[in-house]
Amino acid sequence: xxxxxxxxxxxxxxxxxxxxxxxxxxxxxLLYYAQAWHLAIHDEPxxxxxxxxxxxxxxVPSVYHRYKDWAWKPIEDNPDLPVLGQxxxxxxxxxxxxxxxxxxxxxxxxxxxEAPWRNARGGLAADEPSAAVISHEDMRTFYRSxxxx
Numbered sequence: 340x341x342x343x344x345x346x347x348x349x350x351x352x353x354x355x356x357x358x359x360x361x362x363x364x365x366x367x368x369l370l371y372y373a374q375a376w377h378l379a380i381h382d383e384p385x386x387x388x389x390x391x392x393x394x395x396x397x398x399v400p401s402v403y404h405r406y407k408d409w410a411w412k413p414i415e416d417n418p419d420l421p422v423l424g425q426x427x428x429x430x431x432x433x434x435x436x437x438x439x440x441x442x443x444x445x446x447x448x449x450x451x452x453e454a455p456w457r458n459a460r461g462g463l464a465a466d467e468p469s470a471a472v473i474s475h476e477d478m479r480t481f482y483r484s485x486x487x488x
Contacts, residue, residue: 343388343399345421346373349431352420354439360413361443363406364395368446371397371473373434375455378475379482385427389472392459396450397473411443454481
């Protein structure tokens, strides 16, 4: 299994190569969708790190803290594109093709409309902090339902 940081490196490098560097906010949503769709399609997590239901949407805390100094600006780090194997690279490229063209704010709003983030927050006010973990089962179930209908 790969780490969330390796997936983050992929998304950051990919975005730099395509001339549209990502912010930390957008990176967090891309990590979330990569994990959620991997669970739905392959029935196993892409990476082990938990994803929490923060105010601005899903967040992998360890990756967030690494890039927090960029705040809302594009991440300037430009890592080498990791070699992950064809199946994983195809999966991440597909995530980028669907979600990479959306703004960070649009991705935030989208995650707020979907059951996994809402379920993890358990009815908290939209602006109330939370470190609740978004369950793999909620992600798997919700995105499989999106696949099938």
